[in-house]
Amino acid sequence: MHLDHDHSHHGAVSADAHRPDGTRRALRIGLGGPVGSGKTATVAALCRQLRDTLSLAVVTNDIYTREDAEFLLREAVLPPERIRAVETGACPHTAIRDDISANLEAVEELEDAVGPLDLILVESGGDNLTATFSRGLVDAQVFVIDVAGGDDIPRKGGPGVTTADLLVVNKTDLAPHVGSDLDRMARDAAAQRGDLPVAFTSLRSAAGVGPVADWVRARLAEWTAVPAPAPAG
Amino acid sequence: MSRSALLVLADGRFPAGGHAHSGGAEAAVKAGRLTDAAGLEAFCRGRLHTVGLTAAGLAAGAAAGLDPHELDAVADAQNPSPALRAASRRLGRQLMRAARAAWPDPGLDALAAAFPRGAHQPVVLGTAARAAGLGPEDTAHCVAYETVGGPATAVVRLLGLDPYQATAVLARLAPEMDEVAARAATAARQGVDALPAASAPLLDITAEQHAAWPVRLFAS
Numbered sequence: 325m326h327l328d329h330d331h332s333h334h335g336a337v338s339a340d341a342h343r344p345d346g347t348r349r350a351l352r353i354g355l356g357g358p359v360g361s362g363k364t365a366t367v368a369a370l371c372r373q374l375r376d377t378l379s380l381a382v383v384t385n386d387i388y389t390r391e392d393a394e395f396l397l398r399e400a401v402l403p404p405e406r407i408r409a410v411e412t413g414a415c416p417h418t419a420i421r422d423d424i425s426a427n428l429e430a431v432e433e434l435e436d437a438v439g440p441l442d443l444i445l446v447e448s449g450g451d452n453l454t455a456t457f458s459r460g461l462v463d464a465q466v467f468v469i470d471v472a473g474g475d476d477i478p479r480k481g482g483p484g485v486t487t488a489d490l491l492v493v494n495k496t497d498l499a500p501h502v503g504s505d506l507d508r509m510a511r512d513a514a515a516q517r518g519d520l521p522v523a524f525t526s527l528r529s530a531a532g533v534g535p536v537a538d539w540v541r542a543r544l545a546e547w548t549a550v551p552a553p554a555p556a557g
Numbered sequence: 558m559s560r561s562a563l564l565v566l567a568d569g570r571f572p573a574g575g576h577a578h579s580g581g582a583e584a585a586v587k588a589g590r591l592t593d594a595a596g597l598e599a600f601c602r603g604r605l606h607t608v609g610l611t612a613a614g615l616a617a618g619a620a621a622g623l624d625p626h627e628l629d630a631v632a633d634a635q636n637p638s639p640a641l642r643a644a645s646r647r648l649g650r651q652l653m654r655a656a657r658a659a660w661p662d663p664g665l666d667a668l669a670a671a672f673p674r675g676a677h678q679p680v681v682l683g684t685a686a687r688a689a690g691l692g693p694e695d696t697a698h699c700v701a702y703e704t705v706g707g708p709a710t711a712v713v714r715l716l717g718l719d720p721y722q723a724t725a726v727l728a729r730l731a732p733e734m735d736e737v738a739a740r741a742a743t744a745a746r747q748g749v750d751a752l753p754a755a756s757a758p759l760l761d762i763t764a765e766q767h768a769a770w771p772v773r774l775f776a777s
Binding site: 387388390411412413414415418419422423424425426428429 | 652
């Protein structure tokens with residue numbers, strides 16, 4: 325859905341690329357994937373890698389607690405005012421796909437409160453292999469799986485594995501211990517995804533998130549290369 | 558009047574944030590007061606005839622063209638729970654977003670500009686209904702239905718309640734929803750001073766407690 329009619333000056337309705345004052349809004353990147361695959365750890369590592377050069381913020385979608393937000397706060401990856409938790413009513417995929425209103429509130433409130441921002445990471449609550457983000461909420465999405473979840477997940481496909489703008493296969497350090505074949509995962513992912521990229525990560529070292537951070541920087545470069553939209557009205 | 562517009566607005570899939578709220582059902586389930594379909598029916602009946610009637614009056618008033626600023630002040634005065642007031646304004650903001658996409662309208666634009674932090678949800682709902690060409694009675698029906706539909710969906714998730722039983726509860730309550738909607742719409746036509754002001758103190762108290770829980774499935 326693209327809404328290009330004039331919404332006057334009182335706030336964008338959906339994924340408009342500009343803020344009510346006509347400036348470019350932050351790039352929004354969603355991170356989804358099954359429970360325990362390392363979404364929050366990836367977000368934390370990205371914050372540590374990018375926070376010195378970019379103005380960024382995080383929205384978490386916890387399923388039944390504020391634990392993900394509190395983990396990020398405890399790890400002090402960002403100042404507390406740059407982290408917001410959205411409550412999802414037992415349905416994390418609804419909040420990122422079918423009814424994105426609470427998440428849009430959160431990203432816009434962050435831009436109002438601590439902006440201008442370059443980048444907002446929107447982390448989904450852990451869900452299943454069909455959970456994807458609405459294009460009304462994020463500009464690009466990362467799907468995080470891990471080698472310990474079974475090396476047949478890329479072969480099985482599903483919307484997250486097949487269509488995410490970046491597939492992250494995390495915990496590669498565990499592969500020998502759980503009998504996962506990384507080459508097979510790479511082949512299966514390529515077969516499912518065509519030209520879409522795949523990053524293999526291990527977050528045991530600080531540099532482990534590097535491929536994901538590089539991909540995020542490239543998306544941001546594309547986002548800012550487009551001339552800023554004309555101010556509204 | 559458009560009957561189909563009413564269906565769009567009243568649909569649980571209308572993306573206005575309601576799915577994350579239980580209408581107090583989560584607190585009632587945790588306290589052991591709501592354990593089965595009969596408990597859901599009693600809970601929904603209580604909600605419908607108290608906060609449901611009150612919210613329906615406000616929304617019907619907005620749909621009838623009463624001053625939304627006055628209605629918003631009434632909503633504040635009727636609601637003693639800070640947690641519920643905050644939830645109502647937040648849901649009002651979320652509903653405003655969906656309503657402006659669905660029914661672009663100067664009345665909605667003006668309300669959004671006047672309340673950048675969100676007007677109360679029933680006031681936004683009534684203004685949205687007006688933008689959609691709906692009258693006070695249809696609007697009140699929409700509120701009556703969402704007053705009980707939200708908790709029913711939440712209880713299916715919270716208790717694993719048989720969804721057919723939950724739906725049967727809603728169907729049994731339909732005549733009472735009609736009564737509540739008619740009362741609310743009649744009052745709204747008589748002006749702000751005639752609006753119903755029924756309340757549910759236990760919902761207010763448990764909403765405050767629920768807002769402080771560290772672990773919960775629903776936002777309210």
